[in-house]
Structure formats: structure tokens, C-alpha cells
């Protein structure tokens with residue numbers, strides 16, 4: 001009998017790859033974020049990336065970070081990847097699930113993560129770790145018993161053509 005292949009993706013590699021792949025759908029020119037919510041049986045429940053709400057055109061709304069008029073910046077319009085994944089889920093409860101996300105959640109997404117019952121956050125990057133938003137997220141996660149830890153990069157390169 002032939003033995004099984006050995007270089008298959010681990011669960012962590014698989015889910016973080018799905019998170020990054022989802023982020024590739026983002027139209028944000030500066031930061032593309034993707035995430036993937038997984039249940040305790042390693043089934044994917046939902047995915048998301050940062051984008052505009054339904055009906056708000058990617059071509060008509062602003063994508064800039066700064067401007068004299070805050071109404072002409074992206075910040076007041078974009079839905080973060082984590083909130084999109086939570087809101088997109090139509091299957092019932094997210095209790096006791098985990099979320100793989102390419103960037104550490106902001107405080108608003110942290111609230112949604114906690115309230116939806118997600119219990120673990122695995123993040124790829126934390127480039128805004130000194131921000132008030134991230135510090136607030138950590139404080140809320142700690143208080144609410146939501147575990148968070150960085151993804152353990154394995155160095156594997158994933159390539160394919162489509």
C-alpha cells in the first residue's frame with residue numbers, strides 16, 4: 001500500500017491561506033485584510049475581506065486615507081474583514097469558533113468577535129500594535145476570555161496558476 005503524502009497543508013496553514021486569499025479580493029489600495037472563521041471540527045463557517053457595504057460602489061466611494069474632509073476618506077465607509085465575515089454568516093451561532101485574520105482586529109471588530117461567541121483569534125500581522133484600537137481590543141479580549149496569538153509562520157510558499 002502506498003503511504004499518504006506528507007507535505008499536505010496543516011489546518012493552520014490552510015485556514016490562514018484562506019484568510020489571505022480572501023484579502024486578495026479587497027479593493028483597498030493600502031491594506032488588504034482577509035479572515036476565515038472556523039468551527040471546532042475544522043469546518044469553515046465564513047470568510048470576509050475589507051470592502052464597502054452593499055450598494056456602495058467601489059468606484060464612487062473614496063479609497064484615500066487622509067483628506068481635509070473626513071467624508072472623503074475610506075475610514076467612514078469600509079466594513080472590516082472580520083465584521084463582514086460575522087455578518088455574512090447565515091448558519092446560526094458562531095459560539096466557540098475561531099477566527100484566522102491577516103491583521104489584528106480593531107476595537108470595533110473585537111466587540112463583534114466577543115459578542116458573536118468567537119473564542120480564539122489567530123492573526124498574521126499586528127502592524128498597528130501601538131494603536132489605541134489594538135490596545136483596546138486586547139483589553140476587551142483579555143476581559144472576555146478570548147484567546148489571541150500570532151500565526152506561526154512555517155515559511156511554506158504556496159503557488160498556483162489560475
Ligand SMILES: Nc1nc(=O)n([C@H]2C[C@H](O)[C@@H](COP(=O)(O)O)O2)cc1CO
Nearest residue numbers: 030031033050078080081103104105106
Ligand atoms: N483588522 C482589520 N481589519 C480590516 O478589515 N481593516 C481594514 C480597514 C481598512 O480598509 C484597512 C486599513 O487601512 P490602513 O489604515 O492600513 O490604510 O483595513 C483594518 C484592520 C486593522 O484593525
Ligand SMILES: [Zn+2]
Nearest residue numbers: 080105106109
Ligand atoms: Zn475592525
